[in-house]
Amino acid sequence: MIRTEILVEQVVSDIKQLKQQTNDAVETVEKMKTELREGFQNMHSENALKLEEYKNTIQEWKDRQELKPDVLFLAKDPTTQRPSYNTPIIFGTTMYDMSQSYDNTTGIFTSPLNGTYAFTAQICLNHGNGIFIHYTIVANDQHVTYSHLNDKSHRFCNTAQAFVVLKRGQTAYVASRFSSSSPLSANTDSEWCTFSGILIH
The missing domain is CATH 2.60.120.40 (Jelly Rolls)
Known part of the structure; x- marks a missing residue:
């Protein structure tokens, strides 16, 4: 009987430990997802700014290169x-x-x-x-x-x-x-x- 109780306690402890590990893993995954999402958002914002800068630079270059009408x-x-x-x-x-x-x-x-x-x-x-x-x-x-x-x-x-x-x-x-x-x-x-x-x- 005592052995059974000890075994049950061990199983319960293992289950709790497994549950905690699972929760920790879920939290880690969620944290990684959040960090990845924020990283992608930052990359998107930075790329959008760079793209706008490139567009402005190209437009300035085109304006300088554009042939002026004969006066x-x-x-x-x-x-x-x-x-x-x-x-x-x-x-x-x-x-x-x-x-x-x-x-x-x-x-x-x-x-x-x-x-x-x-x-x-x-x-x-x-x-x-x-x-x-x-x-x-x-x-x-x-x-x-x-x-x-x-x-x-x-x-x-x-x-x-x-x-x-x-x-x-x-x-x-x-x-x-x-x-x-x-x-x-x-x-x-x-x-x-x-x-x-x-x-x-």
């Missing part, structure tokens, strides 16, 4: 031989304008892109004694170059150039500072008054 124009034929003081000289005939940025009704070029631009103005004098003109290229409301022509007997042309940095929406034009009566030559087969510009970079 290039040339206009001629001043609409008046006597431009008003400090106002745009209007070159009324657009020979070409790749970005549709020059307005031949106002004489004003409006930058379609941020960048460095080169502008050139060629002004030709009318014939007559005492004819003269002071003119300037204006970019972003700042005078960036000045030029002066005068001649007592012969017509001739003068060219001024300016390199400027413009933001999108800023403007450039040629303006008369002061002049004699009707200083600008009408365009002929041998000489043109022109205004041109190009996006360099």
Whole structure:
């Protein structure tokens, strides 16, 4: 009888021990599952952040590599031989304008892109004694170059150039500072008054 009781106690003890080991194993598995779940979540979050960074980097690279549209124009034929003081000289005939940025009704070029631009103005004098003109290229409301022509007997042309940095929406034009009566030559087969510009970079 005593042996039976001892045996029963041993079996009960073994069962309790086995149950505890089972519970410990279950807890260990659950802990491992939780750690794996959290690890996967962290990896997913980190990978999502890295993927977003890669996408942004690729987009920045594409933006830098993307070909910019051609910005290039040339206009001629001043609409008046006597431009008003400090106002745009209007070159009324657009020979070409790749970005549709020059307005031949106002004489004003409006930058379609941020960048460095080169502008050139060629002004030709009318014939007559005492004819003269002071003119300037204006970019972003700042005078960036000045030029002066005068001649007592012969017509001739003068060219001024300016390199400027413009933001999108800023403007450039040629303006008369002061002049004699009707200083600008009408365009002929041998000489043109022109205004041109190009996006360099």
